[in-house]
Amino acid sequence: MSASPRISIIGGGNIAEAIISGLVKGGQDPSLVSVADPYPPQLEKLSAKYGVQTFTNNTACLAVFKDQGPEVLIIATKPQIVSVVMAELSAQILEFKPVIVSIAAGITTSAIHSWICSGDSKAADAQVAIVRLMPNTPALIGEGAAGLFRNTAVSDSQAALAISVAAKISKQYFWFASEGDIDSVTAISGSGPAYFFYVMEAMQAAAVKFGLGGAEATKLVAQTCLGAAKMVLENEDVSIATLRERVTSPNGTTFAAIESMKADNVSDSIIKACQCAKDRSEEISAELFTK
Ligand SMILES: NC(=O)c1ccc[n+]([C@@H]2O[C@H](COP(=O)([O-])OP(=O)(O)OC[C@H]3O[C@@H](n4cnc5c(N)ncnc54)[C@H](OP(=O)(O)O)[C@@H]3O)[C@@H](O)[C@H]2O)c1
Incomplete structure (x- = not known):
């Protein structure tokens, strides 16, 4: 070459x-x-x-x-x-x-x-x-x-x-x-940036609701997302679940948030959303070839 x-x-x-x-x-x-x-x-x-x-x-x-x-x-x-x-x-x-x-x-x-x-x-x-x-x-x-x-x-x-x-x-x-x-x-990394934007939008809305400025909220949310992603990539021998558990002390603030998400089946919703994206990718592929 x-x-x-x-x-x-x-x-x-x-x-x-x-x-x-x-x-x-x-x-x-x-x-x-x-x-x-x-x-x-x-x-x-x-x-x-x-x-x-x-x-x-x-x-x-x-x-x-x-x-x-x-x-x-x-x-x-x-x-x-x-x-x-x-x-x-x-x-x-x-x-x-x-x-x-x-x-x-x-x-x-x-x-x-x-x-x-x-x-x-x-x-x-x-x-x-x-x-x-x-x-x-x-x-x-x-x-x-x-x-x-x-x-x-x-x-x-x-x-x-x-x-x-x-x-x-x-x-x-x-x-x-x-x-x-x-x-x-396509369903995971292709469409994935939008999933994280969606979560970041919601966290930004919460920050603004608590009275934080919009610009500060955007940067706090974005850096948190980037930092969490880097922790995953830089700790290949540690599972994502373990990283989450490490910041979740029993009965602490993170624990309260995660328990709320578990009660609302947020994980199941995300898995279902990824499945919808995969199904749609297969459908679009079939439509494009038959045209
Ligand atoms: N953007 C992403 O993150 C992403 C992710 C995954 C896959 N993709 C794929 O990447 C491809 C390009 O995406 P993009 O975001 O770069 O799109 P884009 O900015 O619209 O670029 C496509 C370019 O192709 C030109 N074009 C149209 N007809 C042409 C022809 N007959 N011959 C040569 N060039 C022609 C378009 O010109 P005109 O605008 O003048 O029509 C346009 O400049 C898409 O197939 C998309 O599915 C993109």
Whole structure:
């Protein structure tokens, strides 16, 4: 694997910019990154800020690497656009054989494979290396958590390229053996930031109700969330339950709060909410492929 692989990125929005920023900060040669997006001002911004090559035309974005093509093709459009983009890039993908890294939520590797191969009967059985990368919004500040799945056509060196992309936007990232696990990752870390925002909103409301200032309440709540998360990550040999018990003295203040949450079955509600997210992820995936 070369130090700076040739990378094409289709879609130059939020997550794409986080990836580009991480790649360039990590030493990637920006002249070996090509980005396509329909909106010229966004491309001008990416070009000026990071020195990447930019295109309003998707096929030109891959063609910039001439006969070699890109080694990595990152799909960073909204999920609804992926079928169109795959059909458009089909011939180049079959010729250049990059590893495709798709971050589009709900789009399966078999859907991507069929969109690439559907226009060419000889290509129906083609091996197309596809990785699904499910990041989350903290990726925008380099604090993401991500899950990855690779199909059987992905070689170990291509898997290493995909991991090097995931590592640029995520602090925690893991391969999963089953593609269905990506729906679980979506329900836990993909949607998870919103669950913590929801809890933080409620704690902030309580703080304001007690008479604390809104700005102070926001910072107290956010730092408490960050500190608790760091304690979990920095004490790998201690369970989360043990960390909670350590701050819960019998009949103390934390004990009163936890007993109240237990009486209201808050834990069961959170598990049920995660299940709803997983079910919805599976449903969206089915809807997107049948359209
Ligand atoms: N944001 C997250 O935290 C997160 C988490 C997990 C997964 N994802 C996935 O990441 C993907 C991108 O999300 P995002 O938040 O970065 O979205 P975004 O900011 O909307 O970026 C998508 C970009 O693709 C461009 N685009 C539209 N049609 C195109 C085409 N035919 N060819 C090339 N580019 C095209 C869009 O341009 P226009 O705006 O001009 O249409 C936009 O700039 C989505 O599939 C999402 O499911 C995001």
